[in-house]
């Protein structure tokens with residue numbers, strides 16, 4: 001019995017695939033490598049292919065006797081999604097439908113899906129819980145909400161799923177040998193690292209007049225290894241008969257941009273050049289999770305704090321200034 005990890009050569013998928021294999025689980029990764037790296041999972045079986053290629057997925061299900069799937073494969077850049085909606089709907093939504101159809105044909109009935117807190121848009125409350133109205137504000141966020149709904153509808157066919165709404169994934173593997181490629185993302189921690197290592201002159205703090213304690217935006221940063229652990233717990237929950245579920249995966253702790261800068265300077269002993277820039281359109285002031293549901297149902301909670309996020313990201317970039325080999 002094997003777990004199929006789609007997008008498992010990407011940032012979060014590679015950490016999860018590694019954790020699963022360290023726990024002795026059998027894993028096969030399916031990834032186009034368009035935005036992932038073979039070197040991120042050197043010891044794990046990798047099939048280079050597309051989730052939308054039913055023939056490849058079917059073959060792989062038979063060859064590896066796949067019985068569950070974790071579905072990370074997607075495009076994830078918000079700005080790009082607004083400029084190329086067709087590409088995003090095709091890859092994320094149409095691709096997921098073909099994938100799930102093929103999985104069902106091969107009796108794979110447990111799917112854990114990478115959703116996002118982006119489905120909430122600008123929430124009315126912080127912390128935000130799963131009952132909040134979904135107001136996706138980008139094509140990317142719409143694709144996540146659509147797939148969540150599609151998976152929930154598939155309950156009628158016997159497929160059970162857990163959609164995990166990640167907050168801000170950050171940090172790197174404790175070994176220092178796996179992490180996030182800063183060229184491939186605009187997320188805050190990799191951009192902070194770019195500035196620390198001189199690949200960008202200064203960090204832009206987008207707005208310092210928000211209604212938050214220090215005026216900068218507040219987000220919920222979750223260590224990538226804690227996120228990986230949430231997937232294992234979600235798989236085990238489904239394997240023991242758990243019903244389909246949609247839940248937040250966040251720490252419940254809000255961190256402002258200025259707090260993150262201060263933590264970075266304290267951890268690394270380096271000063272982080274930064275300057276205040278205009279607010280970005282559509283940036284909510286404060287978004288952090290109410291993690292009550294994920295704690296109660298999956299028994300998951302974050303075990304690594306912001307210090308560990310910064311320490312591990314710094315270690316990864318120090319050891320791998322050019323990220324992975326392409």
Ligand SMILES: NC(=O)c1ccc[n+]([C@@H]2O[C@H](COP(=O)([O-])OP(=O)(O)OC[C@H]3O[C@@H](n4cnc5c(N)ncnc54)[C@H](O)[C@@H]3O)[C@@H](O)[C@H]2O)c1
Pocket residue numbers: 006007008009010011012013030031032033034035036037049050051052071072073074075076091095114115116117166167168169170187
């Ligand atoms: N990084 C975050 O903070 C964050 C937050 C919320 C949700 N997510 C979601 O988590 C998932 C993983 O994110 P990540 O940060 O690891 O992204 P990533 O880009 O590093 O990984 C995605 C992987 O999927 C692969 N891929 C894309 N389309 C594919 C396809 N059609 N077939 C096969 N492989 C394909 C890419 O090559 C890449 O390796 C994504 O679905 C993303 O939307 C990420």
